[in-house]
Amino acid sequence: MPPPNTPGGSPPDLSPLHITVPPNTPFNHGSPRSRRTRTARNPYSIDENKVYEIGPSDGVDLRCLKYVSEVDENLLCPICHAALVDPVTTPCDHTYCEDCIYTAWKSNPTCPVDRSPLILPGDVATPPKIVLNQLDALKVKCPCCGDTLPRSMLRNHLSRYCSNALVKCPDEVCEKLVKRKDEGKGCLHYDSECPDCKEHLQEIDMESHREVECENREGICQHCSETIIRCKEAEHLKSCPEVMTSCKWTKYGCQHGALRKELDAHANECRFSTVGQMAEMLQAEISTLRDQLHTLNEKDKAQERRIKFLETHPHFNFSDVSSQSVSRLPDSSPTAEFPESRDQYLLSLLESQESKVDQLSVGLTELEAKQTMMLFNETIPIKEQLAELRSAQGVIGMHVRWLMNFRMQERRPGPGAGGSSESGGPGGDGHRRLSDTMRDVITKL
Amino acid sequence: MAFASKRLAKELHKIHGSLPPGIELVQAEGFDEWLLDIKVLDANPLYMNQTYRLKFKFSSSYPIVFLIEPPEVTFLNLPDRPIPMHPHIYSNGIICLDLLGQQGWSPVQNVESICMSLQSMLTGNTKNERPEGDEGFVKHNRKRPRDIDFYYHDNTV
Numbered sequence: 001m002p003p004p005n006t007p008g009g010s011p012p013d014l015s016p017l018h019i020t021v022p023p024n025t026p027f028n029h030g031s032p033r034s035r036r037t038r039t040a041r042n043p044y045s046i047d048e049n050k051v052y053e054i055g056p057s058d059g060v061d062l063r064c065l066k067y068v069s070e071v072d073e074n075l076l077c078p079i080c081h082a083a084l085v086d087p088v089t090t091p092c093d094h095t096y097c098e099d100c101i102y103t104a105w106k107s108n109p110t111c112p113v114d115r116s117p118l119i120l121p122g123d124v125a126t127p128p129k130i131v132l133n134q135l136d137a138l139k140v141k142c143p144c145c146g147d148t149l150p151r152s153m154l155r156n157h158l159s160r161y162c163s164n165a166l167v168k169c170p171d172e173v174c175e176k177l178v179k180r181k182d183e184g185k186g187c188l189h190y191d192s193e194c195p196d197c198k199e200h201l202q203e204i205d206m207e208s209h210r211e212v213e214c215e216n217r218e219g220i221c222q223h224c225s226e227t228i229i230r231c232k233e234a235e236h237l238k239s240c241p242e243v244m245t246s247c248k249w250t251k252y253g254c255q256h257g258a259l260r261k262e263l264d265a266h267a268n269e270c271r272f273s274t275v276g277q278m279a280e281m282l283q284a285e286i287s288t289l290r291d292q293l294h295t296l297n298e299k300d301k302a303q304e305r306r307i308k309f310l311e312t313h314p315h316f317n318f319s320d321v322s323s324q325s326v327s328r329l330p331d332s333s334p335t336a337e338f339p340e341s342r343d344q345y346l347l348s349l350l351e352s353q354e355s356k357v358d359q360l361s362v363g364l365t366e367l368e369a370k371q372t373m374m375l376f377n378e379t380i381p382i383k384e385q386l387a388e389l390r391s392a393q394g395v396i397g398m399h400v401r402w403l404m405n406f407r408m409q410e411r412r413p414g415p416g417a418g419g420s421s422e423s424g425g426p427g428g429d430g431h432r433r434l435s436d437t438m439r440d441v442i443t444k445l
Numbered sequence: 446m447a448f449a450s451k452r453l454a455k456e457l458h459k460i461h462g463s464l465p466p467g468i469e470l471v472q473a474e475g476f477d478e479w480l481l482d483i484k485v486l487d488a489n490p491l492y493m494n495q496t497y498r499l500k501f502k503f504s505s506s507y508p509i510v511f512l513i514e515p516p517e518v519t520f521l522n523l524p525d526r527p528i529p530m531h532p533h534i535y536s537n538g539i540i541c542l543d544l545l546g547q548q549g550w551s552p553v554q555n556v557e558s559i560c561m562s563l564q565s566m567l568t569g570n571t572k573n574e575r576p577e578g579d580e581g582f583v584k585h586n587r588k589r590p591r592d593i594d595f596y597y598h599d600n601t602v
Contacts, residue, residue, distance in 0.1 A: 063448035078553040079512065080448045081455050100512075104552045107513040112551040 060143065060158060061085075063097060068139040068148050075135060078113055079104055083151075084135055088124035092116045095127055178204060196230050207231075249276035305344075312342060449512045450476075453503075456511065460556050468560045471498065478502045480521070483560050485567045491530055492567055498526040499563070500538075501556060515550040518559060532572050537583045541576065541595045542566065 062085040063077075071083040079100035086098040094113045096104075102120060104112050111118050118124075126132070136152035144164035149157055158165045163181040170178070171187030182188060188204035196216040201209060210217055210231040219230040223242035237243055241261035247254040248263075249272035258266055267273065453476060460470050460479070467486045473479035479501040485492035502517040503510045510516050520528045520538035528534060533541040543549030544562060576582070586593065 061448055064451055079452075081452050082448060100552070104513060108548070108551070110551075112553045115551065 060155065062140075062151065062154070063099075065140045065143065065151070065154070068141060071138060072134075075131075075138075083138055084131075087127050087131065087135065089127045090116075090118055091123050095131075098124075176204075247272070249273060252276045252279055309344065313345065449509055452511060456555055464557060465561060467564055468557070476503055479556070481556070481560060482526070483564055485564060487568055489568055489570070491570065491573055495529070496526060497529050498523060499560065501559075511555070512552050513550075514547065515545050515554070516556075516559075518545050518563075529567055530573050530575070531567060531570050532574050532576055533566070534576070535579050535582055536575055537586075539582075539586070539593070543595075546595060 063080050063082045065082075067083060075083050077084045077087070077097045077100050078094070079096055082097075084095060084097050087095050088098050088101060089095045090101075090111050092111050092114055094111055096112070101112075101124070105118060105120050109118055109120075110116060136150060138151045139148050140151045140154055141148055142154060142157060142162055142164075144158065144162045147157070147162070161180075164179050166177040167180050167183055168178075169176050169187050169189060170183050171189070174187045174189050176189045178185075178188060182204070188202070190203055191200055192203040192206055193200055194206065194209060194214055196210060196219075197214050199209075199214070211229060217229055217231070218227050219233070220226070221228050221233070221236060221240055221242075223237075224240050226240075228236045239260075241259065243260055244257055245260045245263060247256040247258075247266060247270055249270055252272050252275050254270055254272040254276075256266055256270065270276075457473055457476070457479075460473055460481070464470060464481075467484040469482045471480035471482055473481075481499045481501070482496050483499055484496050498521040500517075500519050500521050502519075518540060520534065520540065522528050522538055528536055528538050535541070540563070542562070544551070544554060545559070
C-alpha cells in the first residue's frame with residue numbers, strides 16, 4: 001500500500017476538463033508543473049504525463065499507472081475502474097483488486113456488486129492463472145522514465161533499472177536520494193549558486209532549476225537575438241543561423257567561412273563540393289572494402305588450418321572428428337612434420353571425449369534421480385499398506401484376545417471357582433488391560 | 446488513495462462522453478459539483494414534459510467519494526427546473542434513497558447508475574405527494590443530506 005500522498009482536504013491541482021478531450025489521450029491538466037508538487041512527490045495524482053520521482057521506499061500503486069493501450073473492460077476492477085491489481089474473486093464470482101475490496105468491505109461488509117454478505121479474508125480466492133497472466137502482460141508506461149514494459153516487470157524495473165528512479169546518494173554519509181542516472185556523479189547535495197539568478201540551491205536541483213524554474217533562465221542569443229534557455233546555449237550555438245561557421249568541406253581544403261544561414265548559398269558554388277563528395281564516397285567505399293578484407297582474412301586463416309590438418313591425416317574424414325575413437329589413435333601415423341596439427345587433433349579428440357563424459361555423467365545423475373523418485377513412489381504406498389496391515393492385525397489380535405477371554409470366562413462360570421478364579425482373575429485382567437491399551441493405540445492411529 | 450482521484454477523473458471523462466437517453470450533462474468542471482438534467486422517459490402523467498436538474502456535490506470527502514462514500518445528490522429548484530413530486534423527495538430537493546446513504550452505497554455505483562436509479566424511481570411512482578412531515582423537515586433541517594438519518598421503510602417505490 002503506497003503512502004497516501006493525497007493533498008489533505010485541499011482540492012487537487014486539476015484544471016477543468018473539456019469535452020474536446022479525445023478519448024484516448026490523457027486528460028489535459030492546464031496547471032503549470034510547479035516545483036512544489038514535484039518535491040512533495042505526489043506520484044498519485046492523475047496527471048499521467050508527468051514524470052514522477054519514485055524512491056526506493058515508495059511503493060508504486062499499480063492502479064494509478066498509465067496503460068499503453070486501452071485495457072479490456074473485462075479486466076477492470078468495478079471499484080477503481082482500473083486494470084485489476086492483485087485480483088481476488090468473491091464466492092458470488094465478482095473480481096476486485098485486493099486493496100479495493102478491503103477498503104470497500106471495511107465500510108460495508110458485502111459484495112459491492114450484488115450485496116451478498118462477504119467475510120474477508122476467508123471468502124475470497126485468487127482468480128485463475130490465465131487471468132493473472134493477462135494482467136501481468138499488460139503494457140504500462142513507467143511513471144518515472146516513460147518506458148513501456150509489461151506490468152509485472154515494473155516493480156523490478158523501478159527498483160533496479162529505471163534511470164529516473166530515486167536511489168540512495170552514493171556518498172555514504174549523505175542520506176538523501178538521487179536519480180539513478182546521477183548516481184555516478186558523486187554526492188550532489190551541496191549548496192551551489194545558480195549562475196543566472198544567483199539563487200542558492202542544491203546542486204542536484206540545479207539542472208531542472210536552470211531548465212524550468214529559474215526566473216532568469218531565458219537569455220537572448222547574441223547572434224540571432226532569439227530567446228534561448230541559458231544553460232542550453234552551447235547546443236543552440238550548434239544550430240544558430242547567425243554564427244560564423246566554416247564550409248562543410250573544410251577538411252578537403254575549402255577556406256570559406258560564413259554565417260550559417262548563408263552557407264547554403266555557398267554550398268552551391270563551393271569548388272570543393274565535387275571533390276568533397278567524391279572523397280566521401282571513396283572513403284565509404286574504402287571502409288566497406290576494409291571490412292570485406294577483414295572477413296576474407298579470417299576465412300583464409302580457417303581454410304589454411306584445415307588444409308594443414310588434412311595434409312597430416314590424408315585418410316581422415318574431416319566431418320567425423322567427434323566419432324573418432326581413442327583406439328584409432330595409433331593408426332593415424334603421427335608425423336613429426338606437423339606437430340601443431342597433431343596436437344590440435346589430439347585436443348579435439350580430448351574435447352569430444354570430455355563432452356561425452358560430461359553427457360554421460362549428466363545422464364547418470366538424471367537416471368539416479370529418476371531411480372530414487374521411482375523407489376520413493378513405490379515404497380511409500382507399500383509403507384502405507386504395511387502400516388494399515390499392522391493396525392488391522394492389531395485390531396484382529398485384540399478381537400481374538402477378547403473372544404478367548406470371553407470363552408475362558410464362559411468355561412469357568414460361577415463366582416465360586418475359588419483358587420482357580422484367583423489365578424485366572426489377574427490373567428483375565430491382564431488381557432483386558434492389554435486389549436484396552438491396544439484399543440487406545442488403534443484409535444490414536 | 447490516489448487511484449480514487451483517478452477513478453473520479455474517469456467518471457468525469459465518461460459523463461463528458463456518452464450518456465443514456467434522458468440524461469444530459471449540464472456542467473461538470475473540476476471536482477466540486479456536477480450538474481445533470483434528467484427526464485422521465487415514459488408517459489407518466491406526473492412528470493410529463495418536465496426536466497429536473499440534479500446536483501452532485503463532492504464536499505469534504507474528496508477523493509474517497511464514490512469509493513466508500515456516496516456523492517451528495519439533490520434536486521435543484523430553478524424557474525424551469527422544478528423539484529419532482531414524489532413521496533421520497535422533499536420539497537427542498539433532498540432525496541431519501543437508500544443507495545445515496547452511507548449504508549446503501551456501493552462503490553460500483555457511478556453517476557450514470559445513480560441517474561438511472563432516480564429515473565426509475567420517478568417512473569414507478571404514481572403518488573402525487575411529498576413525504577410525511579415535509580414542511581417541518583424543510584423548515585428545520587440544517588444538516589447536509591448525507592448526515593440525515595433516513596429510515597428506509599418503503600420498498601414499493
